[in-house]
Amino acid sequence: MKISDRKEGDITFVSLAGRFDIATMDPVRDWFNEAIPAGKVNLVVNLSEVTFVDSAALAVLVQAMKRSREMGGDVRLCCLRQPVRMIFELTRLDKAFEILTTEKDAFN
Amino acid sequence: MSQVLANLLTTQKKQLNAIAETWLDLGAAAFTVWAGGALLARWSSRATFVGNPILAPIYLAGELLGELRVFGAGLDHMQRRLETDALLISHMAHLERDLEGMTSRLIDTQDQLLALYDLTRATRNYLDIMDLLEQLAKSAVRLVKTKGAFVMLDTPEKTPWTAHFPNPILPESDLRLYLQQLQATPGEEALYWDKVLNNVGQHSSLLMIPIEVRGSVIAALGLLDKTKGQFTSPDRKLALAIAEHAGAQIENVLLFQANLEQTRLETEMDLAQRVQLQLLPQYPPGVEGIQLWAGSQPASRVGGDFYDFIVKSNQPLTFTVGDISGKGMPAALLMAMTRTVLRTQMNTSPVPTPEILMRRSNEDLYDDFTEVSMFATVFIGQYTPHTRQLTYANAGHSPVIYCPAGQTAQLLEADGAPIGILPTSLSLDQKMSFRPDDVMVIATDGLNEARNSRDEMFGYDRLMRLIESVAHKPANDIAKALYDAVDKFSNGTMQDDDQTMIVMKGMP
Numbered sequence: 001m002k003i004s005d006r007k008e009g010d011i012t013f014v015s016l017a018g019r020f021d022i023a024t025m026d027p028v029r030d031w032f033n034e035a036i037p038a039g040k041v042n043l044v045v046n047l048s049e050v051t052f053v054d055s056a057a058l059a060v061l062v063q064a065m066k067r068s069r070e071m072g073g074d075v076r077l078c079c080l081r082q083p084v085r086m087i088f089e090l091t092r093l094d095k096a097f098e099i100l101t102t103e104k105d106a107f108n
Numbered sequence: 109m110s111q112v113l114a115n116l117l118t119t120q121k122k123q124l125n126a127i128a129e130t131w132l133d134l135g136a137a138a139f140t141v142w143a144g145g146a147l148l149a150r151w152s153s154r155a156t157f158v159g160n161p162i163l164a165p166i167y168l169a170g171e172l173l174g175e176l177r178v179f180g181a182g183l184d185h186m187q188r189r190l191e192t193d194a195l196l197i198s199h200m201a202h203l204e205r206d207l208e209g210m211t212s213r214l215i216d217t218q219d220q221l222l223a224l225y226d227l228t229r230a231t232r233n234y235l236d237i238m239d240l241l242e243q244l245a246k247s248a249v250r251l252v253k254t255k256g257a258f259v260m261l262d263t264p265e266k267t268p269w270t271a272h273f274p275n276p277i278l279p280e281s282d283l284r285l286y287l288q289q290l291q292a293t294p295g296e297e298a299l300y301w302d303k304v305l306n307n308v309g310q311h312s313s314l315l316m317i318p319i320e321v322r323g324s325v326i327a328a329l330g331l332l333d334k335t336k337g338q339f340t341s342p343d344r345k346l347a348l349a350i351a352e353h354a355g356a357q358i359e360n361v362l363l364f365q366a367n368l369e370q371t372r373l374e375t376e377m378d379l380a381q382r383v384q385l386q387l388l389p390q391y392p393p394g395v396e397g398i399q400l401w402a403g404s405q406p407a408s409r410v411g412g413d414f415y416d417f418i419v420k421s422n423q424p425l426t427f428t429v430g431d432i433s434g435k436g437m438p439a440a441l442l443m444a445m446t447r448t449v450l451r452t453q454m455n456t457s458p459v460p461t462p463e464i465l466m467r468r469s470n471e472d473l474y475d476d477f478t479e480v481s482m483f484a485t486v487f488i489g490q491y492t493p494h495t496r497q498l499t500y501a502n503a504g505h506s507p508v509i510y511c512p513a514g515q516t517a518q519l520l521e522a523d524g525a526p527i528g529i530l531p532t533s534l535s536l537d538q539k540m541s542f543r544p545d546d547v548m549v550i551a552t553d554g555l556n557e558a559r560n561s562r563d564e565m566f567g568y569d570r571l572m573r574l575i576e577s578v579a580h581k582p583a584n585d586i587a588k589a590l591y592d593a594v595d596k597f598s599n600g601t602m603q604d605d606d607q608t609m610i611v612m613k614g615m616p
Contacts, residue, residue, distance in 0.1 A: 063481035
């Protein structure tokens with residue numbers, strides 16, 4: 001699981017790459033656990049390079065979303081591939097997360 | 109130094125007797141040995157000191173030990189011979205001193221070997237890291253005769269341990285710095301500071317020896333201030349021997365701890381599995397108009413799948429299938445909690461439709477799930493036999509596959525997010541007729557996400573096509589066909605999620 005991030009204005013863009021599941025999620029969770037308390041609460045998670053998410057990985061995103069909302073921010077997702085989008089739709093997590101088509105949408 | 113000569117008179121008595129008797133045979137009146145102006149020995153005991161003696165000094169390593177004096181008339185020409193004898197005695201004193209040194213070193217080595225043997229025996233039975241480190245520090249103080257010692261261990265996985273004896277002598281942060289210095293200079297035998305420690309008070313020297321565990325320096329033995337003098341080369345050697353022994357012991361204990369942790373995890377897994385299995389009903393209830401089959405195949409790492417049937421008189425049959433995100437004991441406990449909340453709501457709600465059960469359960473569980481960063485996908489169904497009506501609410505649960513008699517299978521998608529995600533559940537009651545030969549499979553993602561050796565997933569499509577092909581069979585045959593197909597597909601590849609399902613089939 002590769003994680004890279006950059007900041008534009010008050011939005012932090014995080015890009016993940018690879019399979020995102022119980023076996024690979026720890027670094028992502030650690031990243032959120034460090035970033036959110038440090039004030040990076042407006043997050044856009046780019047999943048364009050993520051091929052699969054399981055429920056444990058979804059739980060990591062949900063936790064980040066809840067924590068950032070508590071601090072007045074949000075975790076938004078963007079650029080989901082079809083299989084990943086399907087998982088969000090089937091679990092109806094698309095109702096819990098704001099899902100963007102492109103990173104640019106984050107500024108609208 | 110006079111003691112050296114006195115000792116020699118005892119230890120080399122025979123040789124000195126021989127020298128003295130030669131002189132007496134040569135006509136001397138007396139042969140004497142003196143040290144610091146005092147008479148140490150004379151031959152013979154009745155000898156009288158007459159005339160002017162001839163003298164010869166005895167030196168050892170440039171220092172005057174004493175002298176030989178031979179009395180008697182007409183010996184002047186034998187001065188040279190006496191000097192040779194004095195030289196011989198010097199040589200004997202020299203040998204004697206070397207021998208003493210060697211003996212004392214041998215005794216020391218012997219002591220140290222015994223001490224190390226003691227140390228091995230004393231530490232062999234420790235299974236707790238801290239106990240072991242304390243014993244090592246204590247033994248090091250005793251063996252190397254220092255004022256204090258500490259052993260610190262810094263494994264990547266855990267916070268560092270430090271054991272001091274008798275008292276903490278330096279701040280932990282300093283000790284860690286020293287350990288880092290040792291780690292930064294691999295192969296270095298030791299770090300030694302002499303009078304660099306003035307800033308920490310009365311201490312004058314610190315000897316730090318690296319301790320290797322499994323090939324890397326993750327621990328160190330620190331010795332502070334020799335009781336007398338400075339650390340010597342033998343001290344270093346002894347400290348190295350202790351460090352080597354310490355490394356082996358630490359490795360043993362770490363291995364033991366890892367095994368213990370493994371056993372603990374296995375016990376937890378076993379418990380979690382039992383919690384899970386005991387809460388799942390063994391047999392589905394008999395209900396008019398439908399056939400039911402329910403079961404779960406637990407994974408190697410216990411997941412949080414569950415299913416349940418709630419039968420109450422004058423109420424439709426309620427059944428639930430759920431999947432807690434996460435694994436192990438936390439998932440098993442939340443699964444038990446979710447099941448209990450659903451049952452309680454069923455018993456206490458005035459009109460317990462699936463939508464109301466879902467909303468109330470979400471309200472009950474939201475804070476707890478948020479606390480532990482987990483959630484649960486839940487399907488709640490209710491079937492009323494006399495109307496053949498099926499009402500369900502689906503909070504993020506998938507797959508739910510409905511195959512109407514003779515038609516293609518379809519995925520019934522959820523309308524609300526899983527329990528524990530949002531403060532309010534958005535799942536609404538969905539109503540449908542469930543007629544003879546209709547089939548509904550409510551499974552968990554362990555089935556469609558089962559993988560084969562090429563890392564491909566079984567997927568929804570295979571699942572739906574398969575259900576269509578076996579829909580004409582009884583419920584338990586449908587379940588068996590699904591499990592068999594998934595097993596055949598994964599072909600022994602380890603699955604890390606439970607595979608759970610309820611199969612419902614409409615009967616004439």
